[in-house]
Structures are given as structure tokens and as C-alpha cells.
Amino acid sequence: MIRFANTQLWVDDQDEALDFYTKKLGMEVRADVTLPEVGDFRWLTVGPADQPDVAIVLMAIPGPPLMDADTVAQLRELMAKGFAGTVFLTTEDCQASYEDLKRRGVEFTEAPEERPYGIDSGFRDPSGNSFRLTQVRELATN
């Protein structure tokens, strides 16, 4: 059976990203290895403590020969504008999580707001990747 495992985000700086995802978002490091034989490629993954099956791969933006300078610039621009990708997170208490994360220095683009599906908020990681943090409402059944 085919199942979801990891997703990948581009980051400007893997050390900065690691600090953000672990110290601020409270995720844990799954893997962190540097491979000298592949140009010091660093495989770095993080994930929530109680979801051991899934992880986010924090991948450094490569340079040549894999990605030319123009492509790197385009990618950086997309990231800075918040268009490189969105990760959807849930929480049991959006307001409490919002206050906790703000205290730790997370930049929120949207404070918690009531929506039909629950209470939703938005923030960015240091590279500009977008995150939704949602307290999902249980839909009433008839």
C-alpha cells in the first residue's frame, strides 16, 4: 500500500531552519547527516514527536551544476513571496499555540480567526515558507 512519508521544503539555511523547526515549532530531528561524497549534501528531516511516520525534509537550495544561478534567484524570489509551498498544521488550541509561538519569535501573517471549518492562523518560517495552523472544528452530523 502506497503511503505518504515525507515532503520537502527549500530553506535558505539549514541550521537556521533546524533551530526554527525544533526550538520554536517543537518538532524533533529525525535525521541529520552530511555526505562528503555528494558535495557535502546534508540530509536533514524533522517531524512532530507523535507522528513518527511523517517528516519534513529541510533541503538547502543547491547551486550549480544542479541549479544555475538564474534558477536559484527565481526560487529565492518565490520563497520570499511565500509561494514556494504551504504546509498545513493542526492544533487542539489555536489561540494558545499562537501565543506560545509568538512568544518564541515566530512571525505570524494572520492571527487566529474564526472560519467555517475552525480557527485558522498563518505564519512563515525564516525562509518564507507558508504555514497554516488550524484548530479544526468537528462538523456536526445530523
Next chain:
Amino acid sequence: MAFAPPARHLLRARDLADARYFEPLGVDDLARAAGLSRAHFSREFRQAFGESPHAYLLTRRLERAASLLRGTDRSVADICLSVGLQSIGSFTTSFTRTFGRSPTAHRAAFPPAANQARVPTCMLRARGRPQHRTFREDSGPPRT
């Protein structure tokens, strides 16, 4: 018999240990989070969770250290500091006592962390290219 969940303040202290173990946190900090004196807190914590707060916090740190030993190539010293412990000597002693082998031996008992790295093939191909010496046909003027 009805199950009475641990009092909220004790849970808050335990959550703090789970969330911020990597900081220089001690039992005094946990007791403060629970709003109790250290002695009172230790007694109530052990009654609620079956182990002392010191043991709980240390075990959390050692569990995380074991995971980092398996999944990363960081040094033992670096991992010790990463989980909020200051003394590498006592970290090694506690780890060995808990896991039955030293941090280094624990790491060696598993495949290298590098085996987990799922390097995308395009990256392997681009970055793994050997630096070739100039092929004969590329150098110098054509032979007459």
C-alpha cells in the same frame, strides 16, 4: 474504580520537560511550573506518574540522545549538549547505565545514519560527478 487523571499542574510540569528538555532545565524549574515546593512536587509527581521528576527528565534526554545517535552524524559531545546536559562524563555514565552500552557502542550497533539519507537521484548524478582529468581528445591541437 474511576480513573482520576493527574492534576493539571503536574501535567503542565511534565509537558514542560517533554517540550523544553534541550534547555538547561532542572527539577526546580519543573516544580516552579507546577507551583509547588520542590519536595512537595517530587512527591506528587512520583505518585502521579510512577517516577521521580528527575528520572523523567533524564530519561527524556537520554531517549532523545539515543535517537540522535542513530539518526545523525553529530558527535557524542554535541548530542550531549543538544539534549540539555552539560557534563559529557555523567551523560555517558547515565546513558550506559540505561541502555547497557556506551553512546558510541549504541551508535555502532545500528547502520550508519548516512544510510537513511534519501538523496534525490538528480543530486547524486549532478554532485557525484568525478572531477575528470582532461580527456586526450580535448587537449592540444589535432595531430597531423
